[in-house]
Structure formats: structure tokens, C-alpha cells
Amino acid sequence: MPSWKRKGKSGSKKEGEPSTAQTLLSVVNNASNLSLPTLSTLPSLPISRPQTPNQPERQQQQQQNSPEQIPSPEDLRRKAKRDAAFGPLESPSHLCVSRHPGGHLADAVVDEPPYFYLFTTYISFLILIFVGHIRDYIAKWFTPHKYRHLMARNGYAPLYSDFDSFYTRRLKLRINDCFDRPTTGVPGRYITLLDRETDDNLHFRLKGTTTDTLNLSSYNYLGFAQSEGPCADFAEETVRRDGISMTGTIGDAATTSLHVEVERQIARFVGKEDAVVFSMGFVTNATTFPAIVGKGCLILSDELNHASIRFGARMSGASIQVFAHNSMTDLEKKLRDAISQGQPRTHRPWKKIVVTVEGLYSMEGTMVNLPRIMELKKRYRFYLFVDEAHSIGAVGPRGRGVCDYFKIDPAEVDILMGTFTKSFGANGGYIAADKAIIDKIRCTNAGQIYGEAPTPPVLAQILSSVRLIADEDPLHSGEGQERLQRLVFNSRYLRLGLKRLGFIVYGHDDSPIIPVMLYNPAKMPAFSHEMLKRKISVVVVTYPATPLELSRARLCISASHTKQDLDRFLVACDEVGEALQIKFSSGVAGGLRERPVPGDAKNAQILEKPRWTVKEVIERGVKDVQGTLY
Numbered sequence: 250m251p252s253w254k255r256k257g258k259s260g261s262k263k264e265g266e267p268s269t270a271q272t273l274l275s276v277v278n279n280a281s282n283l284s285l286p287t288l289s290t291l292p293s294l295p296i297s298r299p300q301t302p303n304q305p306e307r308q309q310q311q312q313q314n315s316p317e318q319i320p321s322p323e324d325l326r327r328k329a330k331r332d333a334a335f336g337p338l339e340s341p342s343h344l345c346v347s348r349h350p351g352g353h354l355a356d357a358v359v360d361e362p363p364y365f366y367l368f369t370t371y372i373s374f375l376i377l378i379f380v381g382h383i384r385d386y387i388a389k390w391f392t393p394h395k396y397r398h399l400m401a402r403n404g405y406a407p408l409y410s411d412f413d414s415f416y417t418r419r420l421k422l423r424i425n426d427c428f429d430r431p432t433t434g435v436p437g438r439y440i441t442l443l444d445r446e447t448d449d450n451l452h453f454r455l456k457g458t459t460t461d462t463l464n465l466s467s468y469n470y471l472g473f474a475q476s477e478g479p480c481a482d483f484a485e486e487t488v489r490r491d492g493i494s495m496t497g498t499i500g501d502a503a504t505t506s507l508h509v510e511v512e513r514q515i516a517r518f519v520g521k522e523d524a525v526v527f528s529m530g531f532v533t534n535a536t537t538f539p540a541i542v543g544k545g546c547l548i549l550s551d552e553l554n555h556a557s558i559r560f561g562a563r564m565s566g567a568s569i570q571v572f573a574h575n576s577m578t579d580l581e582k583k584l585r586d587a588i589s590q591g592q593p594r595t596h597r598p599w600k601k602i603v604v605t606v607e608g609l610y611s612m613e614g615t616m617v618n619l620p621r622i623m624e625l626k627k628r629y630r631f632y633l634f635v636d637e638a639h640s641i642g643a644v645g646p647r648g649r650g651v652c653d654y655f656k657i658d659p660a661e662v663d664i665l666m667g668t669f670t671k672s673f674g675a676n677g678g679y680i681a682a683d684k685a686i687i688d689k690i691r692c693t694n695a696g697q698i699y700g701e702a703p704t705p706p707v708l709a710q711i712l713s714s715v716r717l718i719a720d721e722d723p724l725h726s727g728e729g730q731e732r733l734q735r736l737v738f739n740s741r742y743l744r745l746g747l748k749r750l751g752f753i754v755y756g757h758d759d760s761p762i763i764p765v766m767l768y769n770p771a772k773m774p775a776f777s778h779e780m781l782k783r784k785i786s787v788v789v790v791t792y793p794a795t796p797l798e799l800s801r802a803r804l805c806i807s808a809s810h811t812k813q814d815l816d817r818f819l820v821a822c823d824e825v826g827e828a829l830q831i832k833f834s835s836g837v838a839g840g841l842r843e844r845p846v847p848g849d850a851k852n853a854q855i856l857e858k859p860r861w862t863v864k865e866v867i868e869r870g871v872k873d874v875q876g877t878l879y
């Protein structure tokens with residue numbers, strides 16, 4: 250086992266330098282010193298802690314900091330470790346409630362870069378593809394042994410010959426170091442990267458040092474990725490009592506009382522009669538569709554639905570039709586056609602029609618237009634399946650997903666699916682529905698019959714985090730609410746800030762996923778490297794997860810971030826955005842100086858593109874995030 254050393258400000262750490270936790274403490278306290286001296290010019294943040302529900306812990310910390318009781322190095326180390334996973338709330342004004350104002354959900358406005366920029370993006374891809382094909386052609390002649398898997402041999406067809414293979418070798422390979430970065434420790438507010446080096450962007454060597462970075466890359470929405478605290482304590486206690494694994498399938502002898510308790514808790518939390526849990530989110534979708542639909546049924550699926558939904562839908566044998574992303578007009582048209590025409594050739598009515606959507610789309614940051622879907626459901630009587638992987642625990646005033654957000658009775662949605670990998674800091678998935686549907690799933694779903702049971706510590710993490718969110722843990726009353734409101738504040742604050750700085754960001758206001766558009770393939774590694782230089786981890790995404798020309802940095806916001814973290818990111822983004830020239834916003838999607846007056850034609854014409862200074866953004870941000878963003 251290599252022993253990892255954390256990198257100090259100027260490279261790898263030497264023997265005798267401060268311990269990991271001391272380094273973390275300096276990272277937490279001196280975030281601005283890392284790479285962004287400009288932060289020092291910004292207004293200083295309040296140092297007094299707000300009166301929030303975790304009073305006992307807060308008081309203890311205040312006592313620790315009082316002059317009479319100077320904290321020991323061990324206390325400081327533990328605090329630094331705790332803060333690196335979950336930052337303290339800086340002010341009660343950094344809280345916001347996630348609630349839809351009512352009515353239909355307006356479509357997220359999509360801004361576009363200048364045509365010239367789109368043109369250069371296409372040209373870049375054309376050059377990359379052209380040069381890639383020439384290199385392939387030449388290399389197959391001169392180094393055929395390296396291309397055996399791409400060529401027909403001894404009568405066998407080539408193993409990989411499609412565009413995906415070409416894309417991976419000739420395009421992604423050039424920026425491979427931006428992906429799959431190995432990490433260690435808790436992926437909380439900070440994430441620790443294992444430093445590596447490469448000569449060919451294909452083979453990487455670990456250097457044996459680590460770097461702590463601000464983490465905008467994990468789906469840790471409520472900050473439950475922690476190695477300390479009530480959830481970790483309960484998980485540890487459960488391991489000591491029940492062990493690590495149930496070593497069996499749910500359908501055999503692996504269902505424990507904890508398992509049953511989690512299922513009941515989930516059903517209660519999402520507002521359905523019953524629920525089943527699975528050990529993997531992907532498998533939840535992949536095995537549920539074959540259990541509920543089959544030949545003669547129709548699945549109407551949003552074009553941006555997750556791979557697990559598409560996989561499950563294909564496995565089911567049902568017919569699949571795709572409607573344009575979040576387009577209720579297209580969905581209604583497809584419904585009318587399907588109902589009037591029935592099944593192909595025979596024109597018999599479909600046995601079942603299931604409309605499948607996600608609550609919050611992970612690449613676009615858009616929320617489903619649930620109010621409009623419910624209207625269509627009343628008129629056309631289809632079954633509705635909502636995948637809440639990203640919305641459960643992340644949206645709604647009580648964190649109970651899109652039904653909570655839009656004030657829709659969950660009883661009206663037939664099947665609610667979700668995963669525990671995101672907001673709950675665990676793993677696995679659930680299906681919640683009426684008892685009759687759940688009974689059928691228990692008997693016919695392969696994931697339930699043959700799948701491994703979720704392990705006891707994972708169940709413990711799920712149970713304790715859900716109890717915190719639902720405010721059912723008397724020892725930590727109000728903590729879940731605080732996390733929910735911090736997440737919403739952080740998401741809205743950063744989104745508004747980026748829009749005001751001039752970036753094109755996609756998605757709805759309350760979404761904790763914020764895609765910052767980069768478009769050009771060369772800007773992706775540049776953005777990722779510049780952020781890493783400033784000790785910030787971001788995920789850049791491109792084809793096949795997005796259309797070829799819509800590359801982006803997908804920022805994932807967490808309740809564990811503090812406003813200071815977000816300001817640090819805004820400063821970094823401002824510098825990098827100027828250097829890379831990626832501030833394209835025309836203002837149609839927001840970021841304006843004045844709140845537009847509804848129906849005022851003069852205001853509708855944007856005279857000034859949003860290009861605020863970062864100082865202005867930070868000064869005005871806290872006040873302006875309350876209410877509709879503009």
C-alpha cells in the first residue's frame with residue numbers, strides 16, 4: 250500500500266510538515282490563499298455563527314473557541330476534518346426554500362453563443378475527425394499489431410469499429426486526464442485527488458501525493474457524504490450489530506428488520522402506500538420496467554431519460570416512443586396518436602401506456618413540468634413513472650421531490666422511483682407505489698428475486714439520513730431542514746452569479762445541477778485544467794452524454810458548501826471565463842441588471858449583456874436569490 254502525502258501550496262509535502270488535518274484546516278480557513286488572491290479584496294464574511302437548530306453542537310464549538318478554553322491540536326484536527334466534509338453555515342441569510350410559485354413550469358430559456366463560435370466548434374470537430382481517420386488509416390498500415398481489435402482477422406469481424414470507439418481513441422484520449430481522476434477519502438465539500446502523471450494520456454502513474462480540492466463534482470446534494478456525524482455513527486453501530494453483508498438475495502433469507510423498516514420509512518417519506526429497496530439504482534430501473542410492462546404495452550419516454558430507464562424499457566419488450574425533452578406539446582401529440590392508432594398493424598388498443606420522465610435531468614438541470622403532465626394524465630389516463638434520482642432530497646420545501654416542489658399529491662403519480670446515491674450519501678434505489686403494484690414488483694422483479702440485498706451499513710445510512718431530512722430525529726431536530734435550505738441557497742446563488750458574470754447556464758432556477766456551457770472541445774480540458782490549478786474539481790461532459798457540440802462543465806452544488814466556497818468559485822470562473830472567452834450570455838436567460846417588468850415591451854429588449862464584475866455579483870447575490878431569479 251503506498252502512503253499518500255498531501256501536497257502543500259507549492260507541491261508535494263515533505264516529512265515533518267503539518268499533518269493532513271492541519272493542511273485541511275489551512276485549506277478551509279485560507280481558501281483564498283490557495284490561488285485566488287483577488288478574494289482578499291472582497292468583503293469579509295461574518296464570523297459569528299447563526300442561531301440554527303444544532304444548538305448543542307454549536308454551543309460546544311463556541312465554548313471550544315472561547316479564550317478560557319483554547320482548542321487542542323486534536324480538536325482543531327477534528328474540526329478541520331469535519332469542516333472539510335461539511336462546511337459550517339456562515340449566516341442565516343444563506344438559506345432559501347425550494348418551492349414552485351404555482352401554475353405551469355415555464356420552459357427553461359436556452360441562450361445560444363454567437364454563430365461564429367458554433368461554426369468554429371463544428372470546424373474543430375471536423376478537423377479532429379479528419380485527422381483521426383488519417384491517423385487510423387496510416388497506423389493500420391504501419392503498426393497493425395496495435396489495431397488488431399479494429400480489423401477483421403481470420404474471418405472474425407472487428408470487435409470495435411463504430412463511432413464510439415473512434416471517438417474514444419481519437420478525441421477523448423486527448424483530454425483523458427480530465428476524466429476518471431482517482432480520489433481518496435470523503436467526497437464532501439472538499440475532495441482529495443491522488444496526483445498522477447502521464448506521457449501518453451492513456452497510461453497514468455500515481456505520484457504518491459494528494460491534492461485537496463473544492464468539490465463541485467459529486468452528487469452530494471445534502472452533504473451526507475461524511476465520515477462523522479449521526480449517520481456515520483449509526484452505520485458503524487449497525488456494522489457491529491449486523492455485520493457488513495447479508496450474503497444473500499432479497500428473495501431468499503436476506504431481508505432483515507432494518508430492510509423492512511427502511512422500506513416503510515421510504516414509503517412514508519415519499520407519500521406512497523408501500524416501497525421496495527434495491528442495492529443499486531441502475532438495477533432498480535433496469536429490472537422494474539420488465540416487471541410492469543411487456544409486449545403490447547407502450548412506453549413514452551423523454552429523450553433525455555437516463556440510460557437505466559432506456560435499458561429497462563428495452564429489456565421489457567414493450568414498444569418505445571421518445572418525445573422531445575420536457576415538451577408537453579410533443580408528448581400530447583404522441584399520446585393522441587398512440588391512443589387513436591393503437592398497436593401497429595393490428596390497431597388494437599395498447600394494453601398499458603406508461604409515460605416515463607425524470608424529476609430533475611442530470612445533464613440539463615431542468616425540472617419536469619409535472620403540473621402539465623398531471624393535466625395530460627387526467628385527460629389521457631396513462632400510467633406515470635417518475636425517476637427522482639436527482640430530485641428526491643434535493644427539491645421541495647420538505648425535500649420530498651418534485652411532488653413536494655409542485656404541491657402535487659404523490660398518490661396521483663403511479664410509480665415514484667429514486668436512488669440513494671445522491672442526496673442520501675448511500676447507494677441503491679427504491680420504487681414506491683400503491684401496495685398492489687409493489688406486491689407485483691416483489692414477486693416479478695428480477696432485481697428483487699435474484700439481486701443482492703442492500704447491506705446493513707448502507708441501510709443504516711439511508712434510514713438515518715431520511716429520518717434527518719424528515720425531521721424525525723429528536724437529537725438533531727432541524728438539521729435536515731437546514732441542509733435542504735442551504736442547498737437551495739447555494740444553487741440559486743451560484744446560478745445567478747454565473748449568469749450575471751456572463752456565462753450561459755442551462756436549467757431551472759432551483760436545480761442543484763448547473764451546466765456551464767463550453768461548446769468548443771478545446772475549451773473543456775482548458776476549463777478543467779484551469780480549475781484544477783486553482784484547486785477546484787469540476788466535471789466536464791461531452792458526447793455521448795451530450796450532443797457533440799454542446800460540451801459543458803456540469804457543476805453539482807451541495808449543502809456542504811459555504812458561501813465563501815461559492816465566492817471562491819465565482820472568482821475563479823470569472824478569471825477563467827475571461828481567459829478562455831466563454832462568456833457568451835446575451836441576457837435572454839437572465840443575469841440582467843434590473844428585474845424585468847412583466848409585459849413591458851421596452852424592457853424585453855436587452856440593451857446591455859450581463860457582464861457584472863465579480864465584486865458586484867457577490868455584493869448583490871444574497872439579497873437577489875430570494876424570489877424569482879432574473
Ligand SMILES: Cc1ncc(COP(=O)(O)O)c(C=O)c1O
Binds near residue numbers: 676
Ligand atoms: C436519473 C437516474 N436514474 C438512475 C440512476 C442510477 O442510479 P445509481 O447510480 O445509483 O445506480 C441515475 C444515476 O446517476 C440517474 O441519474
